Amino acid sequence: MTGHEDRSPTTVEKTAGSAGRIADALRADILSGAFAPGERIRQEVLAERYGASRLPVRDALRALEAEGLVIMVPNTGAWVAKLSLEECQEVYQVRERVEPLLLRMSMPGLDAETRDRLLPLVEAMRQEPQVEEFLRLDREFHMLTYSGAESTILGDLVERLWNTTQHYRRAFTLLGTERTSRTVHLEHEMLALAILRDDPDGAERVLLGHISSTRLELSRHPEVFHRL
Amino acid sequence: MTGHEDRSPTTVEKTAGSAGRIADALRADILSGAFAPGERIRQEVLAERYGASRLPVRDALRALEAEGLVIMVPNTGAWVAKLSLEECQEVYQVRERVEPLLLRMSMPGLDAETRDRLLPLVEAMRQEPQVEEFLRLDREFHMLTYSGAESTILGDLVERLWNTTQHYRRAFTLLGTERTSRTVHLEHEMLALAILRDDPDGAERVLLGHISSTRLELSRHPEVFHRL
C-alpha cells in the first residue's frame, strides 16, 4: 500500500518551526525599515541577533527571498531587495490589475461590522498622523476591504506586493505634498463609499484609479530610487 | 584582464550551489508529473535520488514551497502542492488579469524573427501531438509571446502561476474533447494574428477570453479535483 494521501494539508499555511519565527522577525525588521533596501545581510549577524544557528537563518532568508524581500546570490551573500523605479512601477501595474479583483471577491463577504470600521479609518488618516501611523492605518484600511475574501492565493499575492513596496510607500509618504495627500484621502473615502453602497464596479474603478495615480506619482520622484 | 576563467573540463556554470540544482530537478520532476499533487515527499528519498545530503534538499523544498509547488508542515513533512477547484479557478482569475498586461508590455519588444515563430507553433499544435508535446508547445507559444518583456517581476509571477497549474493543464488536455480543442486552436491563431498586426488591445482581449474560457472549462470537470 502506498499510503500517500495521508492528510491534505490544504488548510495548513503554517511556516516551518523556528525558522518561521526568524522569518517573521526579519520580515518585520525589513518592513519597519530597520534593514534598508540594498543593505547586506550577513547570516552570522542574524544568527546572533535572533539567538539561533545559521541554519534556520538560511531557511528564513530563502523564505523571504521567495517573497521578494531578499536577494540571495550563491556563495556571495544576501541583500535586502531593492527595487528600481521601473520594477516598482511594474509592481504597481500588477497591483492595478490584481487588487480590484481581490476587492470584488471580498465585497460579498464583508459583514456590517467590518464595513462600519471603514469610514473611521479614513477619518483617522485625515488627522495627519505620523508617517508610521499613517502607513499602518493605510494598510489596515485596504486589508480590511480585502478581508471578506477567503482567498488564499490572491490574498497572499497582494500581501507580498504590498511588502515589497513597503519601503517606497514610506519614502513617498515622507515627502508627500498636501495636495497629493488630500487626493489620497478623497480616493479612500470614495472607495469606502462605493463599498458601503455595494457597488463592485465602482469600487473596482476607484481602487484602480487610486493605485494608478500612486504609480504615476512614482515617476515624479525618481530621486527616491537613485540614492542607493 | 582579471582572468580566472580557466576551468577544468567540468565547467560548472554560475548556478553554483547544489541546492539550486536539486530545486531545478525537483521542480522538473513535479512539472513532468513524476511527483503527483498530494504525494508525500520524504527528504531522505530525495537526498538519495539526487545524490546529496538532506540539507540542500531542505533548501530546495523551501524554495519550491515559496513557488507554491510544495507544502511543508512543521515537524511533519512535505507534500506536492494540491489545488482545489476553487483555488485553481482563483489562479486562472489572476492569470486573466495579469497575463494580458504582460503581453501588452511584451509586444513592443518582439522582433520580426520572434513573431515569425508564432504561427508555425500554432500549426504544430493543430497536428494533434501527444499530450506532453502539446503541453510543451502550448507553453512555448505563450512564453514566446511574453518574451519581449524584460520584466522580471511580472514574468516570474506568470511563470509561477503556470507552474502551479501545470498538472491540471495536463489532466484537462488528456480529457479534452475535439470541440474544445478546436476552440483552443482558434484562440491561439487569433492571438498570434493580433500580435502580428500590432494590435495590443485586441491581443489583450483575445488572451483574456482564452484564459477565461479555460477557467470556465474547469467547472465542467470537477472530478479532476475530487480524485485526490
Add this chain to the structure above:
DNA sequence: GAGCTTGAAAATGTATCCAATCCTCGTTTA
C-alpha cells in the same frame, strides 16, 4: 608608480550527529 598576482581572512555551502516532534500500532479497559 600602476597593475596584476597571490595569499590570507571571512562568509557561504555542505555533511554528520543529536534532539524534538509526530505517526503507527499494540495494549488495556469500560
Add this chain to the structure above:
DNA sequence: TAAACGAGGATTGGATACATTTTCAAGCTC
C-alpha cells in the same frame, strides 16, 4: 467489541564542525 491510552519507531529540525568559494589587501613585477 470498540475506543482511549501509551510506548516504540520513524522522520524532521537544529547545532556544531568542516570544505569551498569569494573577496580584500598586501606584495611583487614591469
